Amino acid sequence: MNYFNTLSLREKLRQLHQADLMDRSEFNDGVEALKGKKIVIIGCGAQGLNQGLNLRDSGLDVSYALRQSAIDEKRDSWKNATNNNFKVGTYEELIPTADLVINLTPDKQHSKVIAAAMPLMKHGAALSYSHGFNIVEEGMQIRKDITVIMVAPKCPGTEVRAEYLRGFGVPSLAAVHPDNDPEGKGWAYAKAYCVALGSHKAGVLKSSFVAEVKSDLMGEQTILCGLLQTASLLSFDRMVENGIEPSYASKLVQYGVDVISEALKHGGVSGMMDRLSNPAKIKAFELSEELKNIMRPLFRKHQDDIMSGEFSRVMMEDWKDGDKKLLTWRAQTRQTPFENTPAGDMKISEQEYFDNYLLLSAFIRAGVELAFETMCEAGIQPASAYYESLHEVPLIANTIARRKLYEMNRVISDTAEYGNYLFYNACAPLLADFMKKIGPELAGKNYNEGKDGSVDNSLLVRVNEALRDHPVEIIGRKLRKYMTAMRPIKTA
């Protein structure tokens, strides 16, 4: 039963509204609350391994519980843990000793994993999640003596490790499940866990299971994956229709998203738009306004379905059906022309990606602002909405630069992948007419060519104001200050 739907409206809103950036001084106790406690991590993939390395290097006692079959077959998870000299054992061996069990398995396995682990947990132990889906959407009931917390680093596992080793960290969301905090120690544990990851140096957002799930699902299926997939596939097809060399178009789309969102990461939407010439910026602004009008109902539908639980109900039906829809959509994406046209080996300079692919800046601005606005309308706070929209765009874009949409859909969770296809399937037809108007100067060729660069000054002032004064920019400037030491994602 969906946990969120069991709550009163008052309680729903209270939990959705939970979003406070925690002050550094809240972490003065360091890792003390977890010192000497037995921490058992379930799962040793990228998050599991890298988080475990950080926790151990922060002086905590970490071991890994794996399924008997993973140990017997010496699967990658077993090798990851043993090659780094961690103690590894079965659920039966390790979980009864644990003071804190950290579940870092994929979403889809949560119900099974928790059902197996919970009976083995000792009285008064704690259980940590990095995603609230299982608690909120699947309504998993946890034994009442167990403390349930969430710590969710907002970066891939290798970044979690890399930033820690340079003496920094990645931002995290933290939460304590209000139904499962019998001893009142939930926050002490969550904070110590954040410190052990290094996240207290980059910003910890005090959130709730509900706020995390409802914003995370929304972000991943709209701006992060859905919109980037839609923009990539439609832009490529349109460029080819407009006579742009396919290998050039392929390269522009594959790497452009990475380069352009890098500017977003450091300077927000206005920082990204500032990379365009004045006439190009005004054009991109106008296009993005149009895109926002067309796509707003779709964004709202996604948010509404997430809030009502309809999205997870339908998706869980597909789980039961052996992922039939997911696998069909996955196969369809792999057959698209963009996926099957290798990027050419021509050199494209950083600025050329902005100048020759103005359409993408318009798409990204529209997507970021829409996702942010729609989340806030639904009661999610600006800080949560920022982390689940703008903040993650460069991370997803980077996966596309690596190996196109195939890589993006491989790296993200099944939940995100399912939501992404859902969005794409609805959004592509919605934009059909819009795309017909897109000429080569908006995608494929330099917009500035043959123009003298003059603009209406008062129009430019208004456009700049609209960009800079958007609420996503105001909260973004504040949160990015915490991450002043952010390093460029790639150095290539």
Add this chain to the structure above:
Amino acid sequence: MQNLKKSGISIDVSGLRVSYDGNVVLDGLDWRAERGEGWKICGKSGTGKTSLLKAVAGKIKFGGKVELKFYDDTEMPSEAYYVDNWYRFESLDGDKNFYYQQRYNKQEENETLTVYAELMRFGRERGLDYRRAEPLLEKFGFMDCRHRQLLELSSGEHKKLQLVCALWLRPQILLLDEPYVGLDKLSRKNLNELLDALIGEGATVAMVTNDPELPGRVRRYAKIEGGKLVEVDRNCSEDSVEPILIKPVPYFLQKSPKIDSPDMLTLKNVTVRYGQKTVLHDISWSVKAGQKWLLQGRNGSGKSTLLSLLDGDHPQAYSSDISLFGRKRGSGESIWDIKEKIGIISPELHWYFDPNATVWNSVASGLKDTIGWFLDVSYDEQKQIESVLDFFGLLDVSNRLLSKLPLGKQRLALLARVIVKNPQLMILDEPCQGLDTAQTRLFNDILDAISPFGKTLIYVGHYETQLPKCLDHKLELDQGRVIYNGSI
């Protein structure tokens, strides 16, 4: 080896102008090199040696004229091949986003190509016969690391791999930027023999180095002064040494650091294995406060792995009998508790250092043990930073980006980072890589000057003649085993 009498012009440079970061580096430089000549380009750090080689190789923008002449009376490829002073490799995903000490964190999926796959890629691109690479691999002790990933190699092994590629290619023009950096003595000797043979076959070789031991066929010497090439008539490594004014040791360094335990480091029967490969065999070693150790061993003998156990960077330290600063490893301490007591420099630390940090921030980060710098420093700490910058002659560049400085200056700044907190233990893993002769002497003199004040240090260096005098103990490794452990 046959010595073909082939003559003619090979490199013809006239009026070369190069600017870097707004400063004129080369200013109307002229240079002519004949076929089959060996050139050494030496001199102080920051004079534009690297820029010259890069311009000749067409790797950077320049003004003026660079003409390269290639000949078809030889099978050697018509190419000017440049060997960078640092090895730059990519992950399988094509980016270069690696992090400090990543090689000790084992992930199941390979992140980079293996050495063998990288060689195959290089050979395929250039149409080379793999059988001709094999003797080179053997000569540089590479036969056993065919299955190792690029990420796992030490800095010396990276250098060797670069050289193997260059020597396998046998280009008509070979440009080497600091080819000896990180190489042990035997490898340097091997390299010189191979380069002699190559020059004998008619290749033109130019190298930037301050190393005095050169291939016999390197007979022309030059340095860059005022942006122009000045030929000198003999091996110029000592000429560039200018008298150095050593400033008084900053006051805070004249104090002994606070020592947690007279038994600073104790390792008992430590063994490190990766799968089947044993990297360290049964090492027992104890370092007492106040001792100054030299750590020696050939490339790949396990020095860096040993040091990573001491600095909290190696996961296998948790399962070994190691005590650091009087506390058993894995007894609830964090790596930051350990790093707080250590000042460290290594080729890896330099390689992975934050490219966006200024010199000031880089030095400041030594106080917080971060790579770069993110937290406020106190007034006293600020004074410490400034006095160290002054001591190393870096005050005038303190607001510049570290990564934009010449390599030698970058090194000096990272050395300042080591001592800025007056650490209990200094770990100096090839600290003078990339320094010119004068800078090396400056640094070793500084060590000798501060060492009487209760300092403890571990020093790795491949050049016997370039060591500080204060060293009093030695640990020598060979293939992961201790072959000497005692006083010197």
